[in-house]
Amino acid sequence: KAGVTQTPRYLIKTRGQQVTLSCSPISGHRSVSWYQQTPGQGLQFLFEYFSETQRNKGNFPGRFSGRQFSNSRSEMNVSTLELGDSALYLCASSLGSGTGRIADTEAFFGQGTRLTVV
Amino acid sequence: AQSVAQPEDQVNVAEGNPLTVKCTYSVSGNPYLFWYVQYPNRGLQFLLKYITGDNLVKGSYGFEAEFNKSQTSFHLKKPSALVSDSALYFCAVRDKYSGAGSYQLTFGKGTKLSVIP
Numbered sequence: 001k002a003g004v005t006q007t008p009r010y011l012i013k014t015r016g017q018q019v020t021l022s023c024s025p026i027s028g029h030r031s032v033s034w035y036q037q038t039p040g041q042g043l044q045f046l047f048e049y050f051s052e053t054q055r056n057k058g059n060f061p062g063r064f065s066g067r068q069f070s071n072s073r074s075e076m077n078v079s080t081l082e083l084g085d086s087a088l089y090l091c092a093s094s095l096g097s098g099t100g101r102i103a104d105t106e107a108f109f110g111q112g113t114r115l116t117v118v
Numbered sequence: 119a120q121s122v123a124q125p126e127d128q129v130n131v132a133e134g135n136p137l138t139v140k141c142t143y144s145v146s147g148n149p150y151l152f153w154y155v156q157y158p159n160r161g162l163q164f165l166l167k168y169i170t171g172d173n174l175v176k177g178s179y180g181f182e183a184e185f186n187k188s189q190t191s192f193h194l195k196k197p198s199a200l201v202s203d204s205a206l207y208f209c210a211v212r213d214k215y216s217g218a219g220s221y222q223l224t225f226g227k228g229t230k231l232s233v234i235p
Binding site for chain 1: 154159228
């Protein structure tokens with residue numbers, strides 16, 4: 001069974017540019033979450049999508065956005081990049097639940113995309 | 119709001135000795151608790167979880183964790199450490215009733231475990 005796939009693995013961008021990261025969840029998983037990992041702030045929640053709908057959003061500026069497609073694949077976009085956006089961006093997939101109840105399943109993480117802004 | 123504290127930035131242990139990585143949590147309701155491990159330049163690997171039931175949870179690679187509700191703790195343990203256990207360990211919590219079915223995990227800052235040969 002294939003795991004969570006994130007592409008690309010590494011990116012170098014210039015300040016002011018925009019970037020799109022991609023995540024393919026485990027087959028059958030409908031929930032995709034994104035996290036930003038930095039040495040100073042640790043792991044911070046960006047947003048979560050379930051069945052193409054954003055279900056929850058962390059405390060990040062509007063430059064950070066995402067979407068989910070009908071096949072559960074997800075993309076996140078960062079516009080007007082700043083030096084402080086340099087980080088490891090992790091995607092996690094879970095089975096998810098559409099009933100409003102939270103299932104007790106664990107999240108499975110991809111290897112991440114290392115974004116460097118210069 | 120939910121939060122997780124890992125009080126030790128680094129834990130050093132000799133190979134073959136028992137290891138403990140500490141975690142305390144704060145949630146408004148009943149918690150779902152998780153431990154993940156991260157090797158350099160890799161994503162997070164799931165180790166174990168506590169949902170309900172037995173307070174001692176067994177997970178991958180010989181790791182276990184003990185849930186203590188009164189102390190709001192979920193410490194990770196292993197009876198005999200291996201050099202290959204050296205990595206960054208994260209404790210995470212999800213409030214059972216947070217959000218409209220949200221899967222948001224709140225992570226601790228991480229503890230770097232070094233197992234010395």
